[in-house]
Amino acid sequence: MAADDAGGANGMAGAGGANGAGGAGGGNGIAGTGGADAAGNAGGAEYAGGADGADAILKIRGLEVAFKTTAGTVRAVRGIDLDLRRGQTFAIVGESGSGKSVAAKAIVGIRARNQSVTAGTVEYAGAGAGALAASAARKAGRAGGGAGQNACSDTSQGAGQNAGRAASIDLLRLSERDMRRNINGRRISMIFQDPMTSLNPTMPIGRQIMEPMLLHSRASGISRGEARAKALRLLELAGIPDPAGCLRAYPHQLSGGMRQRAVISVALACDPEILICDEPTTALDVTIQEKILRLIKDIQRRTGICVVYITHDLGVVAKVADMVAVMYAGRIVESGTAEEIFYDPRHPYTWGLLLAVPDMNASGERLHAIRGNPPNLLHGIEGDAFAPRSPHALKIDARRAPPLYQISPTHFARSWLLHENARPPEMPGELRARIDGMIAQALADARH
Amino acid sequence: MADEALNDRALLRVEGLKQFFRAGRGRTVKAVNGVSFSIFPGETFCLVGESGSGKSTIARSVARLFEPSAGKIEFGGMDISGRLSAASRRALRAGMQMIFQDPLASLNPRKKVFDAIAYGLVELGLCASRAELSRRVFGIMEKVGLPPDFAGRYPHQFSGGQRQRIGIARALVMNPSLVIADEAISALDVSIQAQIVNLMKDLQRETGVAYLFIAHDLAMVKCISDRVGVLHNGYMVEIGFRDEIFGDPVHPYTRSLLSAIPVPNPIAERRRIVFSYSCAESGVDYGRGALRRLGGTHCVLAEDAELERWTQEPGL
Numbered sequence: 158m159a160a161d162d163a164g165g166a167n168g169m170a171g172a173g174g175a176n177g178a179g180g181a182g183g184g185n186g187i188a189g190t191g192g193a194d195a196a197g198n199a200g201g202a203e204y205a206g207g208a209d210g211a212d213a214i215l216k217i218r219g220l221e222v223a224f225k226t227t228a229g230t231v232r233a234v235r236g237i238d239l240d241l242r243r244g245q246t247f248a249i250v251g252e253s254g255s256g257k258s259v260a261a262k263a264i265v266g267i268r269a270r271n272q273s274v275t276a277g278t279v280e281y282a283g284a285g286a287g288a289l290a291a292s293a294a295r296k297a298g299r300a301g302g303g304a305g306q307n308a309c310s311d312t313s314q315g316a317g318q319n320a321g322r323a324a325s326i327d328l329l330r331l332s333e334r335d336m337r338r339n340i341n342g343r344r345i346s347m348i349f350q351d352p353m354t355s356l357n358p359t360m361p362i363g364r365q366i367m368e369p370m371l372l373h374s375r376a377s378g379i380s381r382g383e384a385r386a387k388a389l390r391l392l393e394l395a396g397i398p399d400p401a402g403c404l405r406a407y408p409h410q411l412s413g414g415m416r417q418r419a420v421i422s423v424a425l426a427c428d429p430e431i432l433i434c435d436e437p438t439t440a441l442d443v444t445i446q447e448k449i450l451r452l453i454k455d456i457q458r459r460t461g462i463c464v465v466y467i468t469h470d471l472g473v474v475a476k477v478a479d480m481v482a483v484m485y486a487g488r489i490v491e492s493g494t495a496e497e498i499f500y501d502p503r504h505p506y507t508w509g510l511l512l513a514v515p516d517m518n519a520s521g522e523r524l525h526a527i528r529g530n531p532p533n534l535l536h537g538i539e540g541d542a543f544a545p546r547s548p549h550a551l552k553i554d555a556r557r558a559p560p561l562y563q564i565s566p567t568h569f570a571r572s573w574l575l576h577e578n579a580r581p582p583e584m585p586g587e588l589r590a591r592i593d594g595m596i597a598q599a600l601a602d603a604r605h
Numbered sequence: 606m607a608d609e610a611l612n613d614r615a616l617l618r619v620e621g622l623k624q625f626f627r628a629g630r631g632r633t634v635k636a637v638n639g640v641s642f643s644i645f646p647g648e649t650f651c652l653v654g655e656s657g658s659g660k661s662t663i664a665r666s667v668a669r670l671f672e673p674s675a676g677k678i679e680f681g682g683m684d685i686s687g688r689l690s691a692a693s694r695r696a697l698r699a700g701m702q703m704i705f706q707d708p709l710a711s712l713n714p715r716k717k718v719f720d721a722i723a724y725g726l727v728e729l730g731l732c733a734s735r736a737e738l739s740r741r742v743f744g745i746m747e748k749v750g751l752p753p754d755f756a757g758r759y760p761h762q763f764s765g766g767q768r769q770r771i772g773i774a775r776a777l778v779m780n781p782s783l784v785i786a787d788e789a790i791s792a793l794d795v796s797i798q799a800q801i802v803n804l805m806k807d808l809q810r811e812t813g814v815a816y817l818f819i820a821h822d823l824a825m826v827k828c829i830s831d832r833v834g835v836l837h838n839g840y841m842v843e844i845g846f847r848d849e850i851f852g853d854p855v856h857p858y859t860r861s862l863l864s865a866i867p868v869p870n871p872i873a874e875r876r877r878i879v880f881s882y883s884c885a886e887s888g889v890d891y892g893r894g895a896l897r898r899l900g901g902t903h904c905v906l907a908e909d910a911e912l913e914r915w916t917q918e919p920g921l
Contacts, residue, residue, distance in 0.1 A: 444879070469794055470867070476867050524798075526796060
């Protein structure tokens with residue numbers, strides 16, 4: 158998700174070497190600068206998948222979102238960087254108020270009236286990005302000033318030729334109308350926690366699935382009959398036992414699990430490239446949750462879409478995610494592959510979260526709570542936002558926000574504990590024991 | 606559970622509880638269909654099951670927010686299943702308290718925290734003087750970890766975890782012998798959940814209160830419960846001590862529930878096999894089964910042939 162400016166050399170060195178450079182990299186540990194591109198060309202291939210985000214379908218850089226309230230400005234998202242890739246499942250974990258939902262909604266342009274994106278870019282490089290970039294450039298040209306303002310510099314040519322690197326467009330600069338017409342529902346879909354609030358109670362399920370297809374029919378040229386046939390196929394794909402009956406049914410006639418399947422069908426109606434699931438199973442029971450998660454995984458395998466989960470349930474994350482980002486107080490404090498986050502966590506907040514989950518192998522003893530409450534983002538945060546709750550806090554935490562340190566090509570964490578001058582951080586012994594137990598169990602299972 | 610001696614000590618005894626609702630057009634919803642269990646002083650009894658299994662309905666019938674359709678409920682040796690006399694209603698309201706899932710919805714937004722906590726004491730006239738009232742309210746606030754200056758604030762000024770602390774203070778200020786916690790921690794964040802569960806355990810140790818805990822997070826249930834009852838479609842399909850249920854589940858519904866608990870272990874999660882179960886597919890008719898004891902306090906709702914089949918299946 159971010160490339161070290163030192164590029165290839167550090168990539169080779171792996172965990173140890175990258176750490177040292179990370180100390181210096183306070184300012185430029187984050188990709189998206191010219192240097193990152195150069196690193197990519199100069200043999201940054203060790204970054205499996207290209208850590209400079211070259212092949213990312215959605216590249217988020219420095220996204221900041223704020224709310225104006227009567228009490229002042231709440232900085233809900235304080236600069237996040239993310240790369241989403243095709244066929245990948247990304248999980249954003251965090252507690253309520255960590256900014257995970259706000260960030261996701263900002264990406265698809267769902268904004269409250271008092272909310273504004275104060276900084277950052279969200280570059281979309283999936284299907285249709287070229288055409289969008291070209292039309293944006295045309296519009297800008299007509300307006301007379303700042304040609305190419307909307308599009309990335311390399312895309313204004315790439316769009317026409319459809320050659321070389323894929324074109325990309327900054328979604329944050331698109332008008333609400335362009336977002337609605339070309340992105341929402343068509344390229345990026347979102348499903349929410351409560352299926353009843355996303356379904357229209359006065360409309361049969363079938364019409365609700367066909368609606369986005371017909372709205373976008375000018376581009377796709379789909380007919381009513383075709384849309385109907387596709388709706389039927391989608392319901393079948395979503396594992397609904399009687400698709401034809403469901404097409405005619407109203408939301409209140411379906412059970413909670415069936416409703417969420419219907420919502421998934423609506424979300425997939427226009428073959429999106431990215432599916433964002435905001436707490437998709439929180440309202441469902443474990444057995445139905447299991448079925449819905451398996452369904453989404455199945456659809457992903459068949460269609461190759463990128464799925465983003467927003468959740469606070471670490472069990473769900475472990476089940477579905479390839480990549481995990483842990484958010485706290487509007488920032489990503491740790492990110493990496495699921496194995497890195499669950500078996501080798503480095504940030505004290507991640508330790509706390511993992512410890513707070515009740516251990517299925519031990520029972521009866523006290524739970525490990527994280528003391529205190531999350532910070533109020535209305536007040537400016539000085540230093541490390543988690544420091545007041547962290548038993549591992551250092552003196553510097555109170556004064557300066559920690560930079561992003563690289564632990565492996567895919568693993569990053571934002572904590573002063575990883576500075577080369579800090580004592581090597583020790584995760585709590587109990588967590589160490591629990592993780593060792595989990596690894597042993599996983600290995601034993603694998604042998605069977 | 607049939608031991609007479611044991612039952613004499615029970616704080617709450619529910620026998621053959623049925624709770625039906627008329628659903629219009631002559632249809633009846635049998636939300637709870639003949640459920641029996643007991644809760645003993647100072648223990649935590651958890652009810653688990655999917656939504657619609659009847660667990661919240663049982664909680665509300667026991668608290669007498671509903672009129673039970675059939676069956677017997679005894680609380681502290683007093684029959685509370687029929688029409689309540691003024692005296693038994695009073696005893697019930699003081700001795701049994703509820704904590705709800707959404708603390709904001711259960712707190713009056715126009716009442717200050719002090720008044721919200723004091724309401725029950727004032728209403729039942731349990732405090733002789735204003736001074737005693739303040740002493741008890743501030744005492745319980747300190748116990749649940751709320752600073753005294755919070756007493757003059759309104760519910761909307763608090764975070765979710767603090768609101769749930771207010772909900773707990775409001776329940777425990779009455780010195781109840783039974784607290785019904787209906788999904789009391791489901792709406793809280795993981796780190797706050799742990800704080801609240803620890804608090805509830807500490808208070809139990811201190812005051813000897815019993816909890817009827819309703820939850821769908823089975824990992825949490827395993828951590829806090831003494832005994833567990835598994836509900837499905839209005840029937841208690843399996844009941845027993847925690848280790849009996851989690852260590853040796855017999856009923857296929859219990860097994861399917863336990864096999865679906867996600868754990869924070871990616872490799873194990875990706876290989877997980879979940880048992881699926883439905884009454885229709887496996888041909889189980891709860892109406893024909895009877896609660897059979899497997900040994901100890903472990904009971905399963907089954908017919909003879911079913912029980913034989915299930916007990917021979919390999920463990921999870």
